[in-house]
Amino acid sequence: MRAVVCVPGGTELTELPDPEPAPDGVVVSVDACGLCGSDVHMVEHGRAVPGHVLGHEFAGRIAAVGRNAGRWRIGAPVAVNPLGGCGTCQPCRRQLPFRCAAVPNLGLTAPGAYAEFVAVPQAQLVPLPAEVPPEIGAHAEPLAVALRAVRLGRPEPAEPALVYGVGTIGLNVIMALRQAGAGTIVAVGRSAGRRAAAGAVGADVVLDSRVTDLASYAAEAGLAFGSGYECSASVGALAETVAVLAPGGVAVQVALNSAPETLDARGLVGRGLTVVGSCAFDAEDYRQAVAHLLAGRVAGADLISERVSLEQVPETLVRLRRPGDLVRVLVRP
Numbered sequence: 535m536r537a538v539v540c541v542p543g544g545t546e547l548t549e550l551p552d553p554e555p556a557p558d559g560v561v562v563s564v565d566a567c568g569l570c571g572s573d574v575h576m577v578e579h580g581r582a583v584p585g586h587v588l589g590h591e592f593a594g595r596i597a598a599v600g601r602n603a604g605r606w607r608i609g610a611p612v613a614v615n616p617l618g619g620c621g622t623c624q625p626c627r628r629q630l631p632f633r634c635a636a637v638p639n640l641g642l643t644a645p646g647a648y649a650e651f652v653a654v655p656q657a658q659l660v661p662l663p664a665e666v667p668p669e670i671g672a673h674a675e676p677l678a679v680a681l682r683a684v685r686l687g688r689p690e691p692a693e694p695a696l697v698y699g700v701g702t703i704g705l706n707v708i709m710a711l712r713q714a715g716a717g718t719i720v721a722v723g724r725s726a727g728r729r730a731a732a733g734a735v736g737a738d739v740v741l742d743s744r745v746t747d748l749a750s751y752a753a754e755a756g757l758a759f760g761s762g763y764e765c766s767a768s769v770g771a772l773a774e775t776v777a778v779l780a781p782g783g784v785a786v787q788v789a790l791n792s793a794p795e796t797l798d799a800r801g802l803v804g805r806g807l808t809v810v811g812s813c814a815f816d817a818e819d820y821r822q823a824v825a826h827l828l829a830g831r832v833a834g835a836d837l838i839s840e841r842v843s844l845e846q847v848p849e850t851l852v853r854l855r856r857p858g859d860l861v862r863v864l865v866r867p
């Protein structure tokens with residue numbers, strides 16, 4: 535099969551043997567896979583293992599079935615939860631399957647979906663109805679990340695919420711907040727294209743972080759946020775988010791910062807604030823994400839900026855280091 539593998543300094547298209555299904559698994563023919571910012575960073579900073587196949591936001595059709603996975607039919611469309619988890623270790627019991635050492639994570643510690651085929655344990659499959667384009671399933675992964683973040687933020691109905699950063703995750707957080715019944719949603723971003731997308735997916739107010747000071751805006755508008763979601767990875771963004779929370783508010787750090795962040799702990803105690811990190815999702819978040827997409831409650835497809843071929847993945851991963859107005863790019867192997 536054709537696959538994009540990591541090489542020193544980047545990625546390249548190559549030929550690999552077709553994967554075989556494990557006894558308790560299937561092989562999925564990849565229909566669509568999102569090009570994720572975390573893959574872009576891993577490649578850019580040389581943290582990807584040479585020969586590894588990245589890609590963890592995917593859906594497709596069953597192409598081969600293992601001997602103990604007979605309930606799955608060849609050709610059936612499926613969304614794939616890339617995170618396994620044994621269900622019994624301490625990280626799994628704390629709903630952190632991505633920290634489970636017992637089960638590999640597809641596209642992270644096991645071969646992923648920048649390829650024609652991927653071997654998948656059957657426990658990680660979520661069936662899609664035959665009439666739904668499998669591409670829809672590729673949005674479940676970033677939406678699941680957002681659902682978990684919003685769950686940790688505990689937004690009250692009709693309460694104002696802040697989303698700092700409007701890349702793929704920030705936009706999904708806006709959609710998840712709308713689903714959760716949040717009140718006024720204020721988003722903060724830089725790129726004009728992504729700010730327009732934030733308005734389109736449900737933000738009531740979208741600020742340009744280079745023009746408007748968040749704290750002054752919140753004071754003038756009389757807004758105190760019950761929850762704030764830091765999705766930008768900009769230095770200082772978490773402190774800005776914490777500063778505009780209402781007493782008892784929750785700041786959720788979703789973006790992976792590359793530099794240390796400083797917070798004044800005095801405000802946390804005096805105002806009774808919570809700061810929590812949110813990474814990935816568990817199996818229930820993923821199933822809920824698929825259900826939202828299938829019911830049309832969340833329009834993941836609206837975020838697609840571009841579809842590329844496997845041949846174009848290496849140059850697209852480089853292009854996404856400076857995404858500009860690009861929101862979501864899918865590879866269609």
Ligand SMILES: [Zn+2]
Nearest residue numbers: 570571572591
């Ligand atoms: Zn991702």
Ligand SMILES: [Zn+2]
Nearest residue numbers: 620623626634
């Ligand atoms: Zn585990």
